[in-house]
Amino acid sequence: MPNNPQLDANGNLRHFLTVEGLKRQTLTDILDLAESFATVDAQSVKKVPLLRGKTIANLFFEASTRTRTTFELAAKRLSADVLNINIQTSATSKGESLLDMLHNLEAMHCDMFVVRHADSGAAHFIARHVAPHVSVVNAGDGRHAHPTQGMLDMFTIRRHKGADFGALRVAIVGDIMHSRVARSQIHALNILGVGELRVIAPKTLVPPEADALGVHVFHDMARGLKDVDVVIMLRLQRERMQGALIPSGSEFYQLYGLDADMLAHAKPDAIVMHPGPINRGIEIDSAVADGEQSVILEQVSNGIAVRMAVMSMCLGRAPEAAGEGS
Amino acid sequence: MTTQPDIEHTLQSMAARLRELLAARGIGDPCMVGIHTGGVWVARRLHELLGLGEPLGTLDISFYRDDFSRIGVHPQVKPSNLPFDVEGRHIVLVDDVLYTGRTIRAALNEIFDYGRPASVTLAVLVERGGRELPIQADVAGLQMELEADQQVKLGGPDNLALTIQSHAE
Numbered sequence: 001m002p003n004n005p006q007l008d009a010n011g012n013l014r015h016f017l018t019v020e021g022l023k024r025q026t027l028t029d030i031l032d033l034a035e036s037f038a039t040v041d042a043q044s045v046k047k048v049p050l051l052r053g054k055t056i057a058n059l060f061f062e063a064s065t066r067t068r069t070t071f072e073l074a075a076k077r078l079s080a081d082v083l084n085i086n087i088q089t090s091a092t093s094k095g096e097s098l099l100d101m102l103h104n105l106e107a108m109h110c111d112m113f114v115v116r117h118a119d120s121g122a123a124h125f126i127a128r129h130v131a132p133h134v135s136v137v138n139a140g141d142g143r144h145a146h147p148t149q150g151m152l153d154m155f156t157i158r159r160h161k162g163a164d165f166g167a168l169r170v171a172i173v174g175d176i177m178h179s180r181v182a183r184s185q186i187h188a189l190n191i192l193g194v195g196e197l198r199v200i201a202p203k204t205l206v207p208p209e210a211d212a213l214g215v216h217v218f219h220d221m222a223r224g225l226k227d228v229d230v231v232i233m234l235r236l237q238r239e240r241m242q243g244a245l246i247p248s249g250s251e252f253y254q255l256y257g258l259d260a261d262m263l264a265h266a267k268p269d270a271i272v273m274h275p276g277p278i279n280r281g282i283e284i285d286s287a288v289a290d291g292e293q294s295v296i297l298e299q300v301s302n303g304i305a306v307r308m309a310v311m312s313m314c315l316g317r318a319p320e321a322a323g324e325g326s
Numbered sequence: 327m328t329t330q331p332d333i334e335h336t337l338q339s340m341a342a343r344l345r346e347l348l349a350a351r352g353i354g355d356p357c358m359v360g361i362h363t364g365g366v367w368v369a370r371r372l373h374e375l376l377g378l379g380e381p382l383g384t385l386d387i388s389f390y391r392d393d394f395s396r397i398g399v400h401p402q403v404k405p406s407n408l409p410f411d412v413e414g415r416h417i418v419l420v421d422d423v424l425y426t427g428r429t430i431r432a433a434l435n436e437i438f439d440y441g442r443p444a445s446v447t448l449a450v451l452v453e454r455g456g457r458e459l460p461i462q463a464d465v466a467g468l469q470m471e472l473e474a475d476q477q478v479k480l481g482g483p484d485n486l487a488l489t490i491q492s493h494a495e
Contacts, residue, residue, distance in 0.1 A: 012398075031399035036386065036403040044413075045439035048389035050399065316398030 005127060013313045015127045015136040018145040019187040022101055027191055031155050033309035034302070040077055041301075050312050051080035054111040058084045058141070059126075061117040066276055066300060067139050067149070074307035083110070092113040099129055106131045111315060113137070120144035120180075137307075143180050149275050150184025152306040154192060155300050157230055160271050165192040167192050172215075173200040174234035174256060174283050177207050181275045182234055186213050200224035201256065202246065221256050225265040233258055233274045233284050247283055259285035263293065271295045300313075333486040336451065336467040337368065341375035342369065343465045344449055353416040353445070359383040361433050362404045364422030364480035368451045371486075372420060383408040390432035423479040424450040425468035427461035452478055452488065 004021050008014045013026065040046055046301045056075045060068050068084065084107075094318055105113070112135045116124045120142030127136040140146040170189055176182045176199050189197050189215070199210060200218045210217055218224030225231060236252065246252045263272065272284075272294045280286045289296060348356055357380045360369025366384050373382045386404040419433060430448060437443060453466035456474065470478060472490065479486045 033399065033401050033403060036389075037406045039405040039407065040389075042406075042408070043439045044441050047439065049435070050389050050394050311396075312399045313401070316394050 003126065013310070015123075015138075016147055016310045016314055017123050017127055017136065017138045018183050019147045019150050019191065019241055022147070022191060024191050024193070027151065027154065027188060029150055030309050030313065031158055033313065034151075034305040037077075037312075038302070038305040040074065040305075040308075047077050049079045051075070051078040051315060054078075054080045054315055055109060056080045056082050056112040056114060057105050057110045057309070058082065058114045058139075059087065059116070061087050061115070061122070061144055062140070064116055064140070065069040066303075067116065070300065070303040071137075071139060071148075071307055074304050074311060075114075076101050077304065078308055078312060080112075080311070093244070098126075102126060102130060106134060110134065112311065114139050116140045118142055137310060137314065140180055140195040143178055143183070144208075145187075146180040146275075147184050148303070148307050149181050149312055150188045151310070152299060153181075153185055153232065153273060153275070154188050155302045155306050156273060156295055157271070159298075159302070160295065161229055162186050165189065165194045168194055168230060169196040169198070169228045170194055170230040170232065170235065171198040171200055171218075171228040172232045173221065173224070173258065175205045175236050176201050176210065176234065177205045179234050180238040182232075185232060186215060190214055198224050198228065202252075204246065207315055221262060222265050225262065228266045229270055230267055231258065231263065231270055231272050233278075235273065235275065235277060235279060236283050257281075257285065258288050260287055260291070263288055269293075273299060276300070330487060333451075333469060333488070334371075337371045337486075338375060340449060340451070340465055341372055342468045344447075345376060347464060348416075350457065351416075351445070351447075352461060353447075356416040356418045356447070357377060357383060357408075357410050357412070357431075358418045358420060358439065359385055359408065361419070361421045361429060362386040364451075364482065365420050367480065367482040368422050368449075369420035372418075372449065375421045381409045383410065385433055385436055387404065387429055387432040387436055392428060392432065396434055399495075407435065408437075408440050412443050414442070414444050417443045417446045418449060419446055420449050421470050421476055422450065423452045423454065424448075424461070424463050424466065425454050427457045427459035430461045431459055432447075451480065454478065 006013060006015045026178055042050055051250055058068055058071055072082050096226050114128055114137045116139040122141045125139035130136060138145055172182050172185060198216045199216055200221050206217055272288055274296045278284055278289055358369050358373050358378055360366035362384060369382055385406045388399055388403040447464045449465040450463045451467045452470055453463050454470045454472050475492055477491045479489050481489060
């Protein structure tokens with residue numbers, strides 16, 4: 001196996017930085033484990049003692065409410081202690097001061113860093129510099145990857161459409177270019193053997209590497225949605241756009257917005273997903289976002305179970321053999 | 327080395343003793359919970375023999391084990407499912423083998439995270455020596471004296487059978 005910096009010598013997850021390069025079995029393990037963690041919601045005490053005594057630091061260099069909150073809840077449901085550290089991004093003095101801060105947190109005996117950063121590769125950089133006992137989970141780095149979001153989307157798809165990804169046609173719609181979520185989804189869907197993967201976007205918002213990722217590119221939304229099982233809408237990331245990539249919000253919505261008429265091109269039982277936050281009337285109509293086919297809020301709940309799975313896999317080594325009877 | 331005691335006969339005698347014990351304790355409508363995986367097989371049969379009204383609950387104690395930091399979590403954790411409100415109920419907890427007592431400790435902790443039961447009664451198919459915690463079975467089908475390097479395993483879910491394996495280290 002090529003040395004993947006996320007894996008330990010036994011091929012088990014030590015960090016979770018990107019979906020790219022992981023085996024199908026690892027992704028399936030995450031999804032299976034998340035399925036068990038989802039049952040913790042049925043307990044009156046919504047907590048398991050798995051990570052008692054572990055300390056997890058959320059390092060958010062970029063604002064986020066939903067992702068940070070679900071990571072925090074996931075850690076707390078595993079009984080870990082959580083530190084939330086919101087750091088204003090300072091464009092200049094990252095390098096050294098960042099490492100100093102990490103070493104300080106290590107000195108406080110943190111076991112895991114959950115990192116969100118505006119720069120692609122930030123989580124990898126941190127993973128390269130942490131002490132051997134520390135795990136790093138990427139909570140979104142620049143345009144590169146948002147692997148727990150990608151996995152919670154796979155979890156949501158599997159719950160609705162079954163485990164046979166080969167039978168599914170999935171369309172990702174909108175701003176693929178700036179979306180780390182789309183990149184993680186594309187890698188995960190490919191590893192899980194999706195039947196057909198489409199991206200639907202104007203030419204200016206399709207990344208040049210799209211063809212290499214094995215996706216079918218559509219510029220016409222109605223044709224792209226024809227007979228799909230899953231529609232994944234993306235947020236238009238205006239804050240990341242430089243220059244005139246889209247003509248105007250209303251024209252974008254005319255061409256690539258999802259309303260009930262447009263959704264009718266997909267299969268009648270297609271599910272509609274969106275990683276949030278949603279821009280109503282910019283990429284998706286309220287009637288669809290709140291409609292029967294929407295699973296957008298489920299994605300949020302599923303995020304907790306999937307993050308519990310990833311955290312517990314990184315912090316506990318998988319057993320070599322099945323447990324002993326006692 | 328394998329031994330083949332008559333498991334069905336053992337289960338029937340366990341059911342009879344459980345019925346007596348529950349009657350003596352004045353418990354009319356208990357909820358049965360089996361521990362994955364072997365305990366669920368044993369519980370399924372006992373549940374049937376006792377004709378209990380409440381559906382059978384199942385517990386996977388992986389998230390409550392005390393050795394997570396040594397062996398991690400196995401991805402094939404089965405979901406726990408307690409299809410009744412634990413609060414105030416009499417629970418019959420069932421496992422295949424009682425050995426160190428650590429599994430039962432974990433199971434008790436997990437049950438209490440679902441609610442506060444009125445009581446917990448423990449029934450096991452096999453009781454062997456080697457307890458590391460002050461835990462004992464109320465009903466045990468078989469007693470076995472085994473060496474520390476021996477392991478007794480229940481095979482199933484159909485045709486339940488016990489196997490004793492030695493793995494000298």
